[in-house]
Amino acid sequence: MAEKTPFEIPESMRGLAEKGVEQAKEAYDQLMEANKKAQDMLAQSSEAVSGSAKDIQSKAVQIAESNLKSGFDLAEKLVKAKDMQEAFEIQSSYARQQMSAYSEQAQELSELLSKAAAKAKPE
Numbered sequence: 001m002a003e004k005t006p007f008e009i010p011e012s013m014r015g016l017a018e019k020g021v022e023q024a025k026e027a028y029d030q031l032m033e034a035n036k037k038a039q040d041m042l043a044q045s046s047e048a049v050s051g052s053a054k055d056i057q058s059k060a061v062q063i064a065e066s067n068l069k070s071g072f073d074l075a076e077k078l079v080k081a082k083d084m085q086e087a088f089e090i091q092s093s094y095a096r097q098q099m100s101a102y103s104e105q106a107q108e109l110s111e112l113l114s115k116a117a118a119k120a121k122p123e
Helices: 011-045 051-079 084-120
Strands: none
Touching: 011 051, 051 084
């Protein structure tokens, strides 16, 4: 029986994909920096946002940043994969890590929301 040759991703294709990921990450970094500046300006100019809402918003932004960073890290690893088996292994590992992260993030947000609700209750 003939031995199957694994599908390999050409080096030129991986290089092109790596450059695309790098450019997307740079654009993301610029967007997040602008977002942080806008948040700082809003927080300084408005006292209308309560402490609890600020905490929740800050945590949500932190979670989004973390998840996007994980996505970029995944993309960087995938474009460097030499074959489909390695790509599947990378994807499986990422999925396991993200499920754990999502669970932890949901718990953190739940705790913040519970605290905010407790503060909002009239005594």
